[in-house]
Amino acid sequence: MPIVKQSEAKKVAFAPDRTRYIAYTEHLMITVFDFHNGPWAQPDPPHSHPHEQVTYVADGKVRFFLDGVATELKTGDLIAIPGGVPHSIQILTPDLRMVDTFTPLRDEFLEK
Amino acid sequence: MPIVKQSEAKKVAFAPDRTRYIAYTEHLMITVFDFHNGPWAQPDPPHSHPHEQVTYVADGKVRFFLDGVATELKTGDLIAIPGGVPHSIQILTPDLRMVDTFTPLRDEFLEK
Numbered sequence: 298m299p300i301v302k303q304s305e306a307k308k309v310a311f312a313p314d315r316t317r318y319i320a321y322t323e324h325l326m327i328t329v330f331d332f333h334n335g336p337w338a339q340p341d342p343p344h345s346h347p348h349e350q351v352t353y354v355a356d357g358k359v360r361f362f363l364d365g366v367a368t369e370l371k372t373g374d375l376i377a378i379p380g381g382v383p384h385s386i387q388i389l390t391p392d393l394r395m396v397d398t399f400t401p402l403r404d405e406f407l408e409k
Numbered sequence: 410m411p412i413v414k415q416s417e418a419k420k421v422a423f424a425p426d427r428t429r430y431i432a433y434t435e436h437l438m439i440t441v442f443d444f445h446n447g448p449w450a451q452p453d454p455p456h457s458h459p460h461e462q463v464t465y466v467a468d469g470k471v472r473f474f475l476d477g478v479a480t481e482l483k484t485g486d487l488i489a490i491p492g493g494v495p496h497s498i499q500i501l502t503p504d505l506r507m508v509d510t511f512t513p514l515r516d517e518f519l520e521k
Contacts, residue, residue, distance in 0.1 A: 299475060299489045300473075300475075300480050300487070300489075301486065301487040302482070302485075303483075303486050303487075304485075318487075319487075320488065320489045321463060321489055322461040322489045322490065322491050322492075323491065324461055325437070325461045325462070325510060325511070325512045326463070327463045327465055329465065329487070351432050351438070353441065353465070353467070353508050355465070363411060363412075368412050370414070371415075372415075373414075373415030374412070374413065374415050375415075375418075375430075375439055376432065377411045377413075377432045379435065380434075396465050396467075396508060398463070399437070400437045
């Protein structure tokens with residue numbers, strides 16, 4: 298599993314019009330999220346996790362709420378989220394691809 | 410520095426026609442590499458580092474050599490590189506954007 302080609306990746310549909318695929322080492326995970334249900338009228342509820350997260354916006358626009366502060370991000374922008382800090386997103390375009398990276402691994406994203 | 414907008418990012422030109430910009434938490438770093446000097450006739454020399462790395466190909470095509478084994482990757486593909494494993498790239502398109510993620514931080518990419 299060192300190489301994950303998009304065309305062959307196991308894409309998990311975790312909700313309607315939302316998929317993810319992953320690659321990871323021992324302590325580092327990339328999760329590619331694709332949303333096709335935008336734009337959203339409001340953000341999703343804030344959540345947090347002990348994992349550190351850094352996100353690359355690969356395609357689209359999103360309003361990111363970090364500890365209650367909103368920022369609009371678009372393709373090429375980055376956001377760094379320390380562990381435990383509440384965050385949420387509001388998708389502003391019909392489609393959005395976000396590349397979320399985590400340490401340690403998000404165990405719940407691994408195949409059971 | 411939790412938010413790094415591409416339009417305002419401090420892009421470091423680490424070689425001609427090659428830039429990078431970064432965002433990071435305590436143990437996790439994203440480095441966005443842009444190359445504009447492709448295609449390359451041959452790969453760069455293999456290198457390794459103790460940091461774990463997972464890479465997302467954001468735009469373009471690249472031949473990735475992981476421990477001597479070559480694979481062609483394109484937009485949307487992922488590769489996971491455990492710490493210490495030699496790797497190198499050969500860019501196959503005029504332009505290439507790679508989103509390299511690391512744990513721990515690549516200290517040499519931080520501003521002095």
